[in-house]
Amino acid sequence: MVDKLKNNDMNLNQYSNISNGMHIMSHFDFSKTILLNIPTIYPDYIGRGLGRKTHLGTAPKSPKGDLKLQLYRIASLKNKTLFSSYCLSPQRQTCFFRMVIFVLLIGYSPLSLKAIVCSEKGQIFNVLKYGAVGDGKTVDTKAIQKAIDEASKAAGKARVLIPSGHKFLIGTVYLKSNIDFCLEGNAELLVSTNQSDYTGEAAVMAEGADNLKISGTGSINGRALEFMSHFEAENGWWIPKEWRPKLFILTSCNKLDIRDITIEKAPLWSLHMLGCEHVLIDNIKIKNNLDVPNCDGIDPDHCRNVEIRNCSIFCGDDAIVVKATRQEKDYGPSSNIWVHNCTLETQDSGLKVGTETTQDIFNIVFEKCTIKTSCRGLTIQLRDEGNVFNVLFKDITFVSQYYSNPWWGRGEAISFTAIPRNPGSQLGTIHDIQVQNVQGLSENSVRINGTKESRINNVSFSKVDITMNRSTSFAGGLFDNRPTKAYDGIEKHGNPGYYVRFADNISLNDCSINWGQNIPDYFTHAIEAHDVTGLKIERFEGKAAHPERDQAIVIP
Numbered sequence: 288m289v290d291k292l293k294n295n296d297m298n299l300n301q302y303s304n305i306s307n308g309m310h311i312m313s314h315f316d317f318s319k320t321i322l323l324n325i326p327t328i329y330p331d332y333i334g335r336g337l338g339r340k341t342h343l344g345t346a347p348k349s350p351k352g353d354l355k356l357q358l359y360r361i362a363s364l365k366n367k368t369l370f371s372s373y374c375l376s377p378q379r380q381t382c383f384f385r386m387v388i389f390v391l392l393i394g395y396s397p398l399s400l401k402a403i404v405c406s407e408k409g410q411i412f413n414v415l416k417y418g419a420v421g422d423g424k425t426v427d428t429k430a431i432q433k434a435i436d437e438a439s440k441a442a443g444k445a446r447v448l449i450p451s452g453h454k455f456l457i458g459t460v461y462l463k464s465n466i467d468f469c470l471e472g473n474a475e476l477l478v479s480t481n482q483s484d485y486t487g488e489a490a491v492m493a494e495g496a497d498n499l500k501i502s503g504t505g506s507i508n509g510r511a512l513e514f515m516s517h518f519e520a521e522n523g524w525w526i527p528k529e530w531r532p533k534l535f536i537l538t539s540c541n542k543l544d545i546r547d548i549t550i551e552k553a554p555l556w557s558l559h560m561l562g563c564e565h566v567l568i569d570n571i572k573i574k575n576n577l578d579v580p581n582c583d584g585i586d587p588d589h590c591r592n593v594e595i596r597n598c599s600i601f602c603g604d605d606a607i608v609v610k611a612t613r614q615e616k617d618y619g620p621s622s623n624i625w626v627h628n629c630t631l632e633t634q635d636s637g638l639k640v641g642t643e644t645t646q647d648i649f650n651i652v653f654e655k656c657t658i659k660t661s662c663r664g665l666t667i668q669l670r671d672e673g674n675v676f677n678v679l680f681k682d683i684t685f686v687s688q689y690y691s692n693p694w695w696g697r698g699e700a701i702s703f704t705a706i707p708r709n710p711g712s713q714l715g716t717i718h719d720i721q722v723q724n725v726q727g728l729s730e731n732s733v734r735i736n737g738t739k740e741s742r743i744n745n746v747s748f749s750k751v752d753i754t755m756n757r758s759t760s761f762a763g764g765l766f767d768n769r770p771t772k773a774y775d776g777i778e779k780h781g782n783p784g785y786y787v788r789f790a791d792n793i794s795l796n797d798c799s800i801n802w803g804q805n806i807p808d809y810f811t812h813a814i815e816a817h818d819v820t821g822l823k824i825e826r827f828e829g830k831a832a833h834p835e836r837d838q839a840i841v842i843p
Contacts, residue, residue, distance in 0.1 A: 409467075412438040413448045414455070421453025423477050426484055428458045439463035444498070449474040449505060458484030462493040462501070462537075470505025470548055480513045482530050489536040489559070496540045506549035509534050511579045514554035523691040524578045524603070531555050538562055539618070546570055556583045557602065562618030566593040575602040577634050580693070584633070586610055589618035589646065598629045606631035606658070608639040611646040611673050620647040620673070629656045634690045637661040638683070640675055641668030642770060644715060651678045658685035662696030664727050667720065669705040669741065670770060672713040680722045687729040689761035697767040697777075698730030700753050705741040705789075707773040718744040726752045728803075730759065732782045734766065737789035738774070745792045753784060755810060755832070756803020764809030783815040783841075784829060792821040800829035813839040 415421065417437070418430035431449070438445035444465055449455060451472025458479050462468055470476065478490045490507065493499060514531035518524075531554040537543060543566045550557045551574040558573075560566060568585060575582040584600035587593050588610040600606045607629065611621050631637045637658030640648055658664055664685030669675050680701075689698040696702070701722065707714045717737070733753055737743040757763065766786075769776040780786075784800030787793055793816075800813045810832035816822055822842065831837035 409444045409446060410438070410441050411446045411448050412441075413450060415450060415453075419453075419455055421450070421455050423454030423456055423475075425456060426458065426479060427455040428460055428479075428484060431455065431457060431460050435460065435463055435466065435468070438466045441465075449476065449503070451505070457490055459487040459489065460491055461487075462491065462496055462499055464495075464497045464499060467500040467502055470501075470503035470507075472504060474503065474505035476505075476507040478507070478509050478532065478534070480510060485532060487536070489533040491535045492537070493540055494538045496537070496543075498542045499537075499540055500544040500546075501548060502544070502546050504547055504549070506551055507534055508551055509553040509557075509575075509582075511552040511554040511576050511582065515579065518578075521691075522693050524580055524693060525576070527554070527580065533557075533559055535559060536561065541565055543567070544569075548572075549574065552576060553582045553602070554579065555581050556586055558584070559586045560588060560590050560593075561612075561614070562589045562616075563587070563593070564591045566590060568593070568595040568598060570597040572598070573600040573602055577601070577603045577632075579603045583608060584631070587621060587624055588612050588643075589614070589621055590624065591619065591622050593624040595624070595626045596628050600629065601632045604633065604635045605639050606633040606635075606637050606661075607653075608636065608641075609648055609651055610641070610643045611648055611671075612643040613645045613671070618646075620649065622648070622650045624650070625652045625654075627652070627655045630659065631656060631661070632659045633661050634694055635661065635696060636663045636666040637685055637687075638664070638680065639666040639668070640678060641666070642670050644669050644671040644673040644675060646673045647715075648673060648675045649677045652681070653679065653683065654681040656683050658683065658687075661685060661687045662690050662694050663687055663699045663702050664729065665701045665722065665725070666696070666699075667703040667717055669715060669717050670708040672715050674715040675717045676719045678720045681724055683725045683727075685725075685727040685729075687727060687731070689730050689759045689763070692761070695767060695769045697761075697763075697765060698759075699732060699734055699767070700727045700729035700755070701725075701733045701751075702767075703735050703743060703746065704768065705737045705743055706768050706771045707738070707740050708771055710773045712773070714738075714741045716741050716744065717746075720746045722746075722748045722751055724750045728754045728756065730755065730757055730763065732766075733785045735785075735787045735790050735793060736766070739789060740773075741789075743790040743793075746790065747794045747796070748798050749794075749796045751795075751798045752801070753799070754801040754803055755782070755784060755806075757805040757807055757810075763807060781809045781811040781815075783810075783812040784832075785814045787814075787816040787819050787822065789818045790822075791819070793819065794823040794825070795827055796823075796825045798827055802832050806832050808833070811837050812841045814841070816842045 412434045414431045414434045417434040419427040434447050438447045446467040449470045451474050454475045454477050456477050515525040516528045533556045534553045535558045538561045540563045546569040549572040553575050573584045581604050582602050583604045584602045584606040609621050638653045664687045665680050687698050705717050766778045766780045768774050812831050813829040830839045
């Protein structure tokens, strides 16, 4: 393992004389309009890379002077040093200031510094007073909806109380603006298995709700296995019936605060947020079945300004995944999303962007997370016309292994792929990605894999330490390209530690590969690269899996 570099503050009125001509900008007038192509130092909390001019608006007025001091005035809210002594080479001097502004805005955000004010002193609307029975047998949808409707008419914040000690059987309920939907104590929402009890695609829905809070220590039980037809033993998973609901679909909500609740046994996606803005998800627990397909944990979809923190997620499908699904309405891009301090267990990807990428996804930070189980640790799957850029994975540990063949992902440590979904379909690009201080145990390679249709550009790995070891009996010696009809879904290929193909400007700094006790013949080189330009390898540690047979580094 490589010791972590210490990032010390520096006088920005000095140049850093690095051998390849790296330098910093010593002064910056923070009172002027910020453009993303301003050369500057690398913010160690964020990342580097956006190469386009984009207007960000006018920053707060401040006299000219040292950039560090000006930034400190704003960043002091978070008590964090945004900048360190990292510098960029000339081709990477363009620092993505969009990400800087994103973190500064998080510092200002009331969602980050303080929860949306709860309504302990406000009016309380107890669903029992509106006819709910809470015996787990009587359908209480109408009574709960009546309480919600009345609470939404109250002046100011109102609490809809789902009281402790009861189970409420529901179909679809619709949340509204300016309410705290509180699952008190051990209260439980029990979803109906009768499709006729639903008027939407989920048990709890909202559209266009502002200042909505969902709180409490109670739970929603999705009764997953009751929506399954049978267990497929050869593939180790359940086969769903024709219809099954999601648990939450929250659409176009603004100032959304979800905290402390438990979601369990989801038959489909657990928490789907579509086109929402200014969102805080804090300390929720998801306890799904590992062998139920499509029971994702948290899905921010076309969402902006989102913070997901302190969550514990146990689910069969992707744990936390940022998407841009195809919709009839234009919900805009997914951007400014910060995921941190979460613990994840899944049979699919731990932290992921994609697969649905129909619009741009950018300014995403995943950090300080632990992935206990997964079939891919860190994932970017680009399959559609949107672009994915300015993504940072930092301070993450993971375990990745093979699961049964139907699960996408074959034990890859890290997988960044740009592959068309269908022959001739439009495909965006992946660029400006950083992976820092990541350690993982996997059964398959780190993979940066573009295609002739879309080359991956400007990816930086720093202090990434991988151990590869076979621990399951599933067939290996392959790469998983799914979903795609343009290429083979499963591609036979030896498994090097790091594999790079159809990519430009890739850097591996202070990275390593180690091999475990069970090393099959198809484990190969430490690093293998094809159709690559601008590959930089510095202070790499590791050898081939079979050094008597294979070279450590192969770059044809």
